[in-house]
Amino acid sequence: MTPSESSKIIRGVLCRGLSPEQAEQILKAMVPVTAETGLVVFKEGERPQGLMVLVEGTVEVFKDGSNEVLATIAAPTVLGEISLLTEGPHTASVRAKTACDFSLLTSTQFHRLLREESLAAYKVIAILAEVLARRLHRMDEKFVEVSRRGASSHVEELSAFKHKLFTEWSF
Amino acid sequence: MVSGFEDVNYYFRKAARVMDLSASVERMLVTPYREVKVDVSITLDSGDLGTFIGYRVQHDKSRGPMKGGLRYHPTVDLDEALGLASLMTWKTAVVNLPYGGAKGGIAVDPNTLSPGELERLTRKFVQQIHEIIGPQTDIPAPDVNTNAQVMAWIMDEYSKMHGFSPAVVTGKPVDLFGSRGREEATGRGVVLALEEYLKDAGKGEVRGKTFAIQGFGNVGSWAARFLHERGGVVVAVSDVKGGVRNPEGLDIPRLIAYQKQEKTVSGFPGSDPIGNEDLLLLPVDVLVPAALGGVITEANVKDIRAGLILEAANAPTTPKADETLAQRGVTVLPDIYVNAGGVTVSYFEWAQNIQQFTWEEDKVNAELHRHMRDAYATLARVVRERRVSFRTAAFVVAIGRVGRATVLRGV
Numbered sequence: 104m105t106p107s108e109s110s111k112i113i114r115g116v117l118c119r120g121l122s123p124e125q126a127e128q129i130l131k132a133m134v135p136v137t138a139e140t141g142l143v144v145f146k147e148g149e150r151p152q153g154l155m156v157l158v159e160g161t162v163e164v165f166k167d168g169s170n171e172v173l174a175t176i177a178a179p180t181v182l183g184e185i186s187l188l189t190e191g192p193h194t195a196s197v198r199a200k201t202a203c204d205f206s207l208l209t210s211t212q213f214h215r216l217l218r219e220e221s222l223a224a225y226k227v228i229a230i231l232a233e234v235l236a237r238r239l240h241r242m243d244e245k246f247v248e249v250s251r252r253g254a255s256s257h258v259e260e261l262s263a264f265k266h267k268l269f270t271e272w273s274f
Numbered sequence: 275m276v277s278g279f280e281d282v283n284y285y286f287r288k289a290a291r292v293m294d295l296s297a298s299v300e301r302m303l304v305t306p307y308r309e310v311k312v313d314v315s316i317t318l319d320s321g322d323l324g325t326f327i328g329y330r331v332q333h334d335k336s337r338g339p340m341k342g343g344l345r346y347h348p349t350v351d352l353d354e355a356l357g358l359a360s361l362m363t364w365k366t367a368v369v370n371l372p373y374g375g376a377k378g379g380i381a382v383d384p385n386t387l388s389p390g391e392l393e394r395l396t397r398k399f400v401q402q403i404h405e406i407i408g409p410q411t412d413i414p415a416p417d418v419n420t421n422a423q424v425m426a427w428i429m430d431e432y433s434k435m436h437g438f439s440p441a442v443v444t445g446k447p448v449d450l451f452g453s454r455g456r457e458e459a460t461g462r463g464v465v466l467a468l469e470e471y472l473k474d475a476g477k478g479e480v481r482g483k484t485f486a487i488q489g490f491g492n493v494g495s496w497a498a499r500f501l502h503e504r505g506g507v508v509v510a511v512s513d514v515k516g517g518v519r520n521p522e523g524l525d526i527p528r529l530i531a532y533q534k535q536e537k538t539v540s541g542f543p544g545s546d547p548i549g550n551e552d553l554l555l556l557p558v559d560v561l562v563p564a565a566l567g568g569v570i571t572e573a574n575v576k577d578i579r580a581g582l583i584l585e586a587a588n589a590p591t592t593p594k595a596d597e598t599l600a601q602r603g604v605t606v607l608p609d610i611y612v613n614a615g616g617v618t619v620s621y622f623e624w625a626q627n628i629q630q631f632t633w634e635e636d637k638v639n640a641e642l643h644r645h646m647r648d649a650y651a652t653l654a655r656v657v658r659e660r661r662v663s664f665r666t667a668a669f670v671v672a673i674g675r676v677g678r679a680t681v682l683r684g685v
Contacts, residue, residue, distance in 0.1 A: 260296045265681050272293055272674035274651050 104159055104204060109135070112158050112179045113206050117227055125223035132212040138199040144182075145197040153209035154231075160203030164195050175200065184231045187213060245258035275529050281568075282357045284593040286364070289669030292662060302685070303673065306356055307340075307374075308332040312402035314380055324391070328399045330378035333359035336679040339410050340376035341366060341444075341617060343417025344399075344424075346392075350379040357492055361588065362617070365610040366506045367672035369649045371621045376412050378403075384419045396424050398433040406475040407432070409441035409628065415620050426450050441627035444620035453623035454620040455638035456616075461496025463615015463638065463646055465504070467562065467607055470650035471582075475605075481505030484523075487581070488512050488550060489565025490539050493586050494614065495530055497564060502526035513538055513565075517553045518545035554578060556559035570595045576602070585609040590677035600663055608665035610672070611649060618645050 110130050118126040136155070138144050144155065147167045157178045164174040173195060176182070186193050187210060216224035231260075283304065290300050314328040329352055332340045342362040355377045363375030365659065373403045380399060384392055385484060416425055425443045440451035448454060455462070465480070472478060485506055487494050490513045498508050507523035515538040524545060533539050540547065554561065554574060561580035563569050567589035570578065577594040583599065583606045585591065591599070591606060594623065599606055622638055633641075658668035 236295065237429070257296065257298060261298065264296060264299055264677075267293075268674055268677045268681060272670065273678065274656055274671055 109158050109204065109206065114155050116156050116179045116181060117208075117230060118223075119200075119230060121223055121226050122222070125221075125226065128216070128221060128223045129208070129227060132216060133208045136205040136207050138203045138205065140199055140202055142199045143196055144199060145193045145195075147194065147196040148192045151183055151193055151210060153207050153211070153213060154184055154187045155182040156206045156208070157182060158206055159273045160206040162203060163198050163200045165198065166195055178203075181231070181234055183232060188228075188231065211228070218267040219229070281593060282361050285596075285665055285669055286360070286464040286673075287667050289662075289673055292660065292670060293382075293665060293673060295673070297675070300455065303334075303676065304360065306331050306333045306359060308406065309352055309356065310378075310403060310406060310475045311352065312399070314395060314399050314402060316398050318391055319388050324395075326380050326382045326395065328378070328380045328402060329355045330403050330406060330412070331355040331359040331376060333375040333377075334339050334676060335522075336362040336375040336577055336676055336683060337367060337374055338372035339374065339408075340412040341371075341373040341413065342376035342378070342622065344414045344420050344428075345377075345379035345417035345423075346384045346419040347379065348381055348383050348397075350381045355379065357551075358588070361610060363676060364669060364672035365614050366617060366621075367675040368610050368653070368668045369614040369645050370675070371618060373413075373617075373621065376414075377417075378414070378574075379417065379420075392424070393427055396427045397431045400428050401435075404432055404435050407442060408436065409439055409624070413441065413620075413624060414443050415617070421445075422447040422452060425452075425509050428455055441624050451623075451627050453619055453626055453638060454633065454635040456623055457502075457643070458496040459619035459638075459642060460493045460586070460613050460616035462478065462500055463618065463642060464493065464497045464562070464564075464584060464612055465500040466615065466643055466646040467612045467650065468584055469504075470647055471605075471607055474650070474654050479504070483507065483560060483565075484509050485562060486508060486510040486553050486556045487562040487564055487586075488517075488553055488569065489563065489587060490533060491565065491596070493616075494564035497562060497586055498524075498526045499530065508609070510548055510556055511539055512548065512550045512553050513540075513649050514550075516540040517548040517550055518542045519548040519553070519556075520545045556580070560584055563587045566590070568592055572598070575599060580604070583607070585612050588613065596663075596665065606663065606665060609669050610668050611653060611664070614649070615618070615642055616644065618642055651667070674679045 114126050118129055156179050159178045161175060161177045163172045165172050182197055310330045312328045313325060315325040318324045329350060342359055356376035359375050362377060366373040366375060422445055425446045428443045429440055429547060431445060433439045445456060446452040480501055481504060483506055483628060485501055485508045487498050487508060490511050498511060501508055508526055509521055510519040511519055518539050529539060529542055532542050555577045557579040560582045562584045564586035567587060570591040572594045575598045585608055588609050619638060619642055626633055651670055653664055653667045656670055657664055
């Protein structure tokens with residue numbers, strides 16, 4: 104992938120609504136990172152390097168101590184946005200499922216821009232807020248589905264027990 | 275003295291697993307209906323103010339008014355009362371009485387009170403809880419350190435506020451609406467339970483069998499007398515001050531007369547002394563713990579040589595010891611069935627009070643026999659069909675009855 108193709112993808116993911124100059128400011132603060140298949144890009148519990156834009160390839164998200172893959176995510180997307188904003192450790196690990204190209208906006212660079220009151224950096228935050236809101240919405244739906252499934256099995260269990268009280272457990 | 279909520283719950287949960295109870299149903303059945311904690315302040319004889327804490331826990335009312343003792347003891351608290359209240363729910367269900375379970379009391383050592391202080395304390399307690407007890411609500415009964423006189427005061431105080439209500443308590447004096455046969459009811463029930471088991475298991479009769487009885491209070495002494503009358507050989511008995519032993523069998527009527535005079539069985543002529551702990555380890559046919567809870571434990575269970583344990587006391591066997599006895603093939607007839615004779619005749623007393631009709635003692639005893647016999651037949655069936663212990667069977671039967679009543683009324 105050529106640098107110009109790569110920066111076009113980054114603009115699409117991270118710089119919507121930014122002026123060309125503002126986008127340039129963000130792009131200049133980023134560094135390209137490549138990952139071979141199988142490489143662990145983020146490790147759960149580690150301090151974050153910064154925000155990763157997955158430009159090309161596919162990654163898997165998983166929790167330590169479990170082989171279960173929580174999510175498989177394909178380019179283009181952003182990763183590490185929670186850690187960037189909270190400055191806390193990564194909440195899950197991310198592994199390259201295929202060879203991947205990333206572009207890294209380091210925490211140091213990002214917070215430097217914020218200190219300089221870069222409008223571009225604040226616009227990036229607005230975009231990340233939208234990403235987070237969408238992901239939260241998906242999680243809400245999943246939660247509702249899971250708790251509904253739980254409740255209905257409890258209801259069945261209860262009515263089965265009520266029945267058994269009069270059949271199996273009546274002496 | 276007694277096991278708290280957790281020990282009772284252990285046996286409950288064991289039955290719950292057999293029945294495949296869901297967590298939500300289990301929670302509903304364990305959770306008490308109402309817990310009440312009240313201030314009981316009185317003027318002491320010295321003129322000083324004495325403040326005590328009274329408790330009443332009402333566990334379940336799906337099968338009828340709640341029933342359970344009131345005890346005056348320093349260890350009384352909500353946890354203890356809740357454990358014993360739930361035990362009353364299961365006990366009344368096992369013998370199929372139309373009752374739920376309750377328990378309560380006052381945290382006080384009554385030995386430190388004069389008779390006048392005890393009466394004022396009892397009346398004040400009634401003033402504090404009269405709104406939640408009643409002949410159709412919750413009917414207290416005697417328990418540790420409370421007796422027929424205390425019940426008479428409760429009846430009187432409650433009647434002042436609600437009109438003539440003898441059915442508000444049971445265990446009253448026979449001269450004040452008490453029932454004939456109530457005093458000896460628990461001891462009689464213990465022996466009836468044993469006879470049902472012996473008959474069913476093809477193990478003959480009481481005559482010629484040997485017994486060791488720990489505890490010679492109301493329950494132990496009446497059980498001893500009934501066993502003796504039936505030709506049983508009671509080789510040892512004990513009370514808090516120590517025990518007596520005679521391998522040829524103790525003369526129980528004479529021992530009861532001796533204890534009345536001496537306030538202990540210790541030193542009974544023609545017997546050797548034996549400690550409370552050693553009594554449990556005697557090689558007898560039947561061991562009858564009739565005093566404290568938690569006396570058969572992990573520590574002494576391996577040395578117990580009796581072939582059958584008749585639980586006249588509440589919770590005499592700890593859960594771990596119970597498991598060991600089961601592995602060794604020692605049959606345990608459980609407290610919630612064996613000592614249910616007391617609450618059964620309390621039910622007859624309540625029924626007589628409500629009918630304003632008095633039963634002859636023969637009728638009381640015949641009805642008690644019927645309840646103990648029917649309950650045994652049900653338990654034995656569950657033991658055979660489900661291959662569980664008598665204790666688990668008793669809880670399974672009780673949970674089933676309470677569960678059905680709850681479902682039919684509507685959760």
